[in-house]
Amino acid sequence: MFYFNCDYMEGCHPNILKRLQEENLVQYVGYSEDEICASARNRIKKACGRDDLDVHFIVGGTQTNLISIAYALRPYEAVISASAGHIATHETGAIEATGHKVITVDGKDSKITPEDISRIMEEYNNSTTIDHIVKPKMVYTSLPTEYGAIYSKKELIAIYETCRKYDIYLYIDGARLGYALGCSENDLTLSDITEYSDYFYIGGTKCGALIGEALVIKNPELKPNFRALIKQRGAMLAKGKVLGIQFDELFKDDLYVKINTHAVEQANDIRDTFAKKGIEVVGNSPTNQIFVNLSDADNAKLSEKVGYSVWGPADNGLTTYRFVTSWATSDEAVEELKAAINSL
Helix, strand or coil: CEECCCCCCCCCCHHHHHHHHHCCCCCCCCCCCCHHHHHHHHHHHHHHCCCCCEEEEECCHHHHHHHHHHHHCCCCEEEEEECCCHHHHCCCCHHHHCCCCEEEECCHHHCCCHHHHHHHHHHHHCCCCHHHCCEEEEEEEECCCCCCCCCCHHHHHHHHHHHHHCCCEEEEECCCHHHHHCCCCCCCCHHHHHHCCCEEEEECCCCCCCCCEEEEECCHHHCCCHHHHHHHCCCCCCCCHHHHHHHHHHCCCCHHHHHHHHHHHHHHHHHHHHHHCCCCECCCCCCCEEEEEECHHHHHHHCCCEECEEEEECCCCCEEEEEECCCCCCHHHHHHHHHHHHCC
16 A cells, blocks of 8 residues: 655655665764765755855754744744744644744745735734733744745745845745755745745755755854754754765755655646546645545545545535655556546
8 A cells, every 4th residue: 555644754765875874884973063964064055055054954843943943032032934834733832832932824825925924013013012022033934835835936035025124034944845946836946045034944854864954044143053052952963974964965966856856746647637537636736745625435435545644624525635745656656546546
């Protein structure tokens, strides 16, 4: 049986596994201060088009989010997020546990707009009780979003300029960034994302690595002593070369984009199959996540043949389900799913 529940069910790309085996008994200094991590950082800086970046390797996405937000915000400051944003829904209050409020907005396809940001900032600036409320100091968004949507370059520039207007940070969660970069509708490069954000992370766990994310910091205000907080929050891997190897391989010969582009192409094939069968495809997700509304009868038949996840209730007695391809999804698995869809 093939599963389309998420994009982190497999291990890592074979190139990484091979390199891990080759370097297994080679001694390196710890805590990501080795020459492999240095090489990986240089590859990422080159892809981002700047040398003045700090790049940190952190063990997971939730750790990266909570450390990045805890570092940037004063005790009385808050972060703005879409209501479906990962920090607001799937991190068990990790941000709140650092002492910071998450201010949510209801964005279409989990996207934040400049108007959302301006409204919140103007409400704060015009408050008559400003000493009694949290101060919004950061915008958090995901690329792609939790609903698989992407931002255009024009949209990202507008958000970034709004953040500059109000002197707040823009932080981008790139857990699935590879699938956004590999999407045919995308017009953003890593260089653009670097230019129009204060910091962001390049997802590895969901995009070909075994574990780990690469945090890229552009804003000089966010650089000093950042490693100290990584250590304090328990996210600094002693065997740092394990993380460095993965990103050194992913950013060699454009592998990161290539493998994730293939996953998006497979998702498009599945999405088209659902549509041709007359099954409603939900939302605007051009990346590796497919959301569809199924009847109980269709779900009962389909779930006997392939695995996928429940997303939530829909109208007319239907339920929304999510199907996800990954860098490792085989063509055989896609054909099996397509055959199951066509048999409904």
